[in-house]
Amino acid sequence: MRRHGLDAKILAGGQSLVPLLNLRLTKPKILVDLNGVSGLDHIRETSAGLRIGAMTRQSGVERSAIVREKCPVLAEAIRHIGHLAIRHRGTIGGSLVHADPAAELPAVALALDAKFEVLGDGMARAVCADEFFIDYLTTSLRPDEILGEIIFPVLQPSSGYAVEEVARRHGDFAVAGVVAVVDLDGEGKIIGPRVALFGVAPTAVRARAVEQAMIGQQPGNELIRDAAALLRDMLDPPGDIRASSAYRKRAAAVLTVRALTKAVQLCHTRRLS
Template sequence: MKPAPLDYIRATSVAHAVQVLAENDGDGKVLAGGQSLVPLLAMRLSQPTVLVDLGGLGELSYIRDESGHVEIGAMVRARTVEISSLIADAVPLLPVALRHVGHVTIRNRGTVGGSTAHADPAAELPAVLRALDADVVVTGPSGSRTIGAADFFQGFLTTALAPDEIVTALRVPKSAPGTRVAVQEFARRHGDFAIVAVFAAVELGASGEIAAARIAVAGADQVPVRAAAAEELLAGQDPSPAVLRAAAAEVAGATRPFDDIHGTADYRKKITAVLARRCLEQALPTAERSSAA
């Protein structure tokens, strides 16, 4: 199939993009990397009357080291984030997670703003934003506002964005030095969307105890899930196998999975517990774990 007829406008600035969206009263769509939108247009699952291309907006293509957080412009490609040394040092969970997004050709085109706005519940980036309490900066006709990831992702492909707003940046808090990160993902084939994926960032204390843990799950709910009860259970504990197993059960308990052609809700819950345990084992050093066991 081919897309339904539409007008194509190449935005010259963020203000221009927002103006076109506002003028089209909810019938406009923003084009970023096109990796999700173009197939939807071709299948006519999305039929905007006007497509606003952000591709020329250099003002949205930057990675900035700010005090306490890193700011990533919406048009930065997933692959740019994945190979950035600034990101690797400041937010090590991001590159580890983004390596699981599709194939490198998709990451070369797909943008962080596009993945965030698309809000696929199985996507890696939204889950990382949720785990790390990142903010999404959005801009509309009346200016910019900042929305926490917990409020931004509202449902399946549904966000807090108004029809005349665009995502302009992500603000991701820096991780404490020495933070250990891990991602465990189950997908049918390399490059497929995850059926379930678990993301963890863990800080260790001076004696090898878990000082703080951040855990999120993709693919096991309509939105990325934060495993708060598991994080609380882990805080202050030695990373023994029993503690990690108990935390993994809490991670699965935080999800509200669904049945679809890839698996049942029950199956998703079971693999969430397995992936969560493996993820914590991967993040936590074996020596400390076995000496604490």
């Protein structure tokens, strides 16, 4: 990558890159295939969280017992990606570096404040999720760097979570979607709510205003509806052939209500079990 710079492209699972090559939307002179490189395909539990190698296939993460136990929202989000055949080839790193605004994984990474370990020039640097995604299909990776690993924080055993999205057909990219995670304290008040949206802006976005409105409150339908209504001022989604801007905005609010309601219910259930 250092030798060829912008003339070279990394090939991971090929599920986004190969369609772009077919359509001649990208024309690299060199493909650097990571599929034969060892040390990039693993899931490890550490004190910092779950360290997942960039070349780990999405289906491997989805089915991993440790991911389902320690970070179940990640497995839940992957279930929504395309179809099984795509998830068998597609890698976790490829989805994050491709940074499609309608993809599920960037929203999970943002919601959980995941850390990205970036490798280049014999060095590793850590990048926070909110500094990794810059713009439409654009990350802060430099041309001679690769994504090596992602560190997803472990959720509390009692955390509630949900991933809600709307797509034109099963397996399509989402028109709009939301990832929500909540915890409740001993009095049943909300702590640490996390809400990230996808499909409604050039990158996935964290709905911090919604989160702020819920912190320290007793969860209830009215609170969740009022918090989700704050998205009206926060979002200005693009319109395209799949959905208008107004539809995406409305869908984001409706899906946020659904996701937060489910997350709170799950939190109650998990606290009892």
